[in-house]
Every structure is written in structure tokens, then in C-alpha cells.
Amino acid sequence: MNRKLLLIAVAVFATTAAKAQSVTYNHDSSKQNQITVMETGTGALSPDLYYSVLHNKYKKSAAAKNKLSFRTLAGINLYNQVGEAEAIDSALVKRAEIEALNVADRQADIAWLAEGEKLNGQMERFRRNIDRIPLSGGTPADKERWTEYYHVYQCAIDATKNAYMPNAQRKKEYLRIYEDVRRQNETLVLFLAKRQNATATSALLNATDNRTLNKGGIVGNAMSRWQESRLAVRGSQPDGNGSNGSGGNGGDGDETVNRGK
Structure with missing residues (x-):
């Protein structure tokens, strides 16, 4: 008995569930006509009286403004854009290749390999000349x-090395720095020469101030040199009579000149 009741209950439950899951379809021709007109532009809106009275403007333009025409027009426009899209894609690919080369050119400092040794040599000469400032009589302020100046140029070199720029521009910057350092180095050499000459002149003047002149000794030395020159001149002249070349007319050192008749 209980088994029969259980089977009956299961059958009733299954029947109820099947009815609950069934699908009903109620066809509405007016809605189908409206959707057809909206999507493809075919068919007619119904009921005709309803649309004529309340939506007459929409009724006149609904078929012309269907979605199918817009979809077709959009597809045609998209097809016409295929060529433009391919051209844009090719341009972007070429631009990407160029930018990749630009990035590689900016990251590798090839200009320093060409100009670095020359620039370092000029900076080293500049530094050695700066170290000569105290030796030539310059002050600590002059050296500072x-x-x-040296630090300014070194900072410019470091900034150019770290800058994001092509090697052509980087090389121009290195050459500009080199030219500036060369001019400053020439100016520094002139400054060192001026200080060196001033120090030497000052030393000579200080030595002269402490010197005592012996005027008598100077005059005596000059007279001795004059006597030696006089005797040398008399000894080089012909003297047949054992005297000077005055024809036997001796003197006390006066030279005479014989004039021919």
C-alpha cells in the first residue's frame, strides 16, 4: 500500500514538473510585421489604422530607415577602409622600425668613441695648467x-654622455666642448706666462735694489779696455823706424795720418 502511494506521488510530481517546463508560443503578427519592417524594410505595419492615426510619420519612413540598409552601408564603408587600414599599418610598421633605430642610436654612445680621446687629452692639459698656477705666482683664488671652469666642462661632458640624443648631435656637442676647453686653455697659458714674467721681473728688481755700484771701478775697467784696444791698433800698423807710422815724428801716443802729395 505504501509502495503504491509512493509511486503515485512520484508520477504526480513528474507530471507537474513537465507541465511547468513546457513552452507556449502565441504568435503576434503585428509585432512580427513591425520587427520585419525595422530590420529589413519589407512587409507592412499593422494594424494600419493604428499607425495611420497615431504614428503616421513613422509609418511613412520606417521601411526606408530599416537596419539592413544601415548594416549594408556600414559594411561597404568598412570594406573601403581596408586599403587605408593597410596603408596605416605599413606606415606604423616602418615608423616603428625607424624609432627602433633611433632608440639604438641614442643609447649607444658611438660619438664618444670617435671624439673621447681628443677631448680627454684637452681636459688633461687644462688640468695640468691649472696645477701650474701656484708655481707661476698665482693665488689660491686664481686656481679655484x-x-x-674645469668642473663646468666636466659636467657638460657627463651630461652629454647621459643625454638621450642621436650620435650626430652628440658629436657636435663634444666638438663644441672641445673648442671651448681649447680656448680657455690658451687663455690660461697666457695668464701663466704673464704671472711668470711678473715674478721674474719682481725678482730682478729686488736684486737690483740691494746692489751697490762701484763707479770708480767701472771707469777704471773701461779705461783699461780702451788702452788695450789702442795698443792693439798701434801694433798692427807698419813701423820702419821703430816708431809709429808718422814718418819718424814720435809722439806720446797721438796717431797721425800721412796724406800723399
Whole structure:
């Protein structure tokens, strides 16, 4: 008995579930006509009286404004853009290749390999000349001033090395720095020569101030040199009579000249 009741209950439950999951279809021709007109432009809106009275403007333009025409027009426009898209894609690919080369050119400092040795040599000469400032009579302030110039150029070199620029522009910057350092180095050499000459002149003047002149000794030395020159001149002249060349007329050192008749 219980088994029969259980089977009956299962059958009733299955029947109820099957009815709950069934699908009903109620066809509405007016809605189908409206959707057809909206999508493809075919068919007619119904009921006709309803649309004529309440939506007459929409009724007149609904078939012309269907979605199918817009989809077709959009497809045609998209097809016409295929060529433009391919051209844009090719241009972007070429631009990407160029930018990749630009990035590689900016990251590898090839200009320093060409100009670095020359620039380092000029900077080293500049530094050696700065170290000569105290030896040539310059002041610590003078050395500090020129050292600041050295640091400015070194900072410019480091900034150019780290800059994001093509090697052609980087090389121009290195050459500009080199030319500036060369001019400053020439100016520094002139400054060193001026200080060296001033120190030497000052030393000579200080030595002259402490010197005592012996005027008598100077005059005596001059007279001795004059006597030696006089005797040398008399000894080089012909003297047949054992005297000077005055024809036997001796004197006390006066030279005479014989004039021919």
C-alpha cells in the first residue's frame, strides 16, 4: 500500500514538473510585421489604422530607415577602409622600425668613441695648467676660479654622455666642448706666462735694489779696455823706424795720418 502511494506521488510530481517546463508560443503578427519592417524594410505595419492615426510619420519612413540598409552601408564603408587600414599599418610598421633605430642610436654612445680621446687629452692639459698656477705666482683664488671652469666642462661632458640624443648631435656637442676647453686653455697659458714674467721681473728688481755700484771701478775697467784696444791698433800698423807710422815724428801716443802729395 505504501509502495503504491509512493509511486503515485512520484508520477504526480513528474507530471507537474513537465507541465511547468513546457513552452507556449502565441504568435503576434503585428509585432512580427513591425520587427520585419525595422530590420529589413519589407512587409507592412499593422494594424494600419493604428499607425495611420497615431504614428503616421513613422509609418511613412520606417521601411526606408530599416537596419539592413544601415548594416549594408556600414559594411561597404568598412570594406573601403581596408586599403587605408593597410596603408596605416605599413606606415606604423616602418615608423616603428625607424624609432627602433633611433632608440639604438641614442643609447649607444658611438660619438664618444670617435671624439673621447681628443677631448680627454684637452681636459688633461687644462688640468695640468691649472696645477701650474701656484708655481707661476698665482693665488689660491686664481686656481679655484680655473678649477671651477674645469668642473663646468666636466659636467657638460657627463651630461652629454647621459643625454638621450642621436650620435650626430652628440658629436657636435663634444666638438663644441672641445673648442671651448681649447680656448680657455690658451687663455690660461697666457695668464701663466704673464704671472711668470711678473715674478721674474719682481725678482730682478729686488736684486737690483740691494746692489751697490762701484763707479770708480767701472771707469777704471773701461779705461783699461780702451788702452788695450789702442795698443792693439798701434801694433798692427807698419813701423820702419821703430816708431809709429808718422814718418819718424814720435809722439806720446797721438796717431797721425800721412796724406800723399
